[in-house]
Amino acid sequence: MSLAWFLQNLVNGLSIGSVYAVFALGYTLVFSVLGILNFAHGAVFTLGAYLTYVLAVGEFGLNGLLAGMTLPFKLPFALALLAGALLSGLAGVAVEHLAFRPLRKRGADALLALVSSLGVALILVNLIQYLFGAEIYSFPSDVLGTLPPAVILHVGEGLVAMRTIQVVLFGVSLLLLIGLAWFIQFTKQGKALRAVAENPDTASLLGISVDAFILGTFFISGLLGGLSGTLIGVSFGLSGPYFGVAYGLKALAVIVLGGLGSIPGAVLGGLVIGLAEAFLPPDMSSFKEAVPYALLFIVLLVRPQGLLGKNAEEKV
């Protein structure tokens, strides 16, 4: 229980927790505008990781339709991450067009869109498997270029290892979270987005194009999903086309824990679950996957609206 032990877990928890927060925010944004969970978000997460992998490494795996093919170029990791994220944003837009817009235009029950987003998720995951194969993809260890793999800090008697990828995870996530918070809180378009979330009819009476903002929300949500998929993929490898499913469920636990529809809640929830996983004693590590749900269970017993959620009657 030394200081070094504490700091090491803090580093581990914050880096993975910040990515959970970014991923969970993708759910939250769509939820706060449409009031529906987008179940295709986990599939976009997977897609983003695969796209970035191919752009950074320049070749496909040994299975799937595209097996053995190579790209004529390889992007540096930062560019591949950006391009992969933008393409994921477009995937988010496609999800909106396929799963949400047609139902919304017919005034269908919101629950139906939840089901159709699940359908789009299945199509996406199977498309990934068809194209990329079902094998494990691992980013090469030199993907971050000439950066050292880790920085070792001496703290008292012990050592704290900060892996470079952990710094990247935390840094990119933090930048995104701050940028997004600033956009939503202070810019004209951010305020318009909040108006759409609060009352679409009123927003449209102010001259705000509700459809355009919904589309933009799906773009940002997809971008956040693809980016977090890549970051986790670089850190732990891509365990196959279903790699996003487990993380998708975990992110759902994050947003419910933080308070459904609350942006600060999603961030707090992500950090809490990341830290809880990191501080789990080593001899209990086989329970790691259960941590988010156990935590969720306990919090919901005490605060059914989640950590930062509002009471149902106060929610707009």
Added chain:
Amino acid sequence: MLELKGVTLAYGPVTAVHEATLRVAQGEIVTLIGANGAGKTTILRAVSRLIKPKSGAITFEGRDITGLSPDKVVRLGLAHCPEGRQVLALQSVRDNLELGAYIRSDTAGIRQDLDMVFGLFPRLRERAAQLAGTLSGGEQQMLAIGRALMCRPRLLLLDEPSLGLAPIIAQEIFHIIANLNQQGMTILLVEQNAHMAMRTAHRAYVLEAGLIVAQGDAKALAGDERVRKAYLG
């Protein structure tokens, strides 16, 4: 300025307004009165395109707006101050007003109009930083009207501006409506408070169960026996 020709409106299979024909000329206050559920709000919602007419045509300044989306209609100069005020409760008074000017990008002009609205409703200036949801009903109504003015409309649609307000505050609101009109604003006013509406308006339409049953000069109509019995008590 605004013209509806044979506009029929329906919610699903239920017809709410049957072949409504009305017009609002430049500089007028026209009021639409009638009982609860007569279809007054429905007509306003059709003008600002929140609902699509089943048949008929709506033109604004000679331009057919029947196929436009709501945000496009605002850009033509038509502001709708909806029933129940519908302020953005989770944003500040100032942000509400600035969002009223969403379609504009002339920063200096927006600041000027913000001052104009604060001059019109001094209480909004005092509460500029407060969340709109914390305002009283009357203040929210002022905010809703102020917000609609922020897009510099040529035609203002007002839906039940006196609803749920204390009589003295309702009077204040009507006073401001008359003032706005004197400064050149054209207004289409929907009201349950037929007394005040008829006193403020130039012309009136009386709506009964989705049908326009009477129309004409507001003062003449206020003297009409049938209208008096039904709406003025």
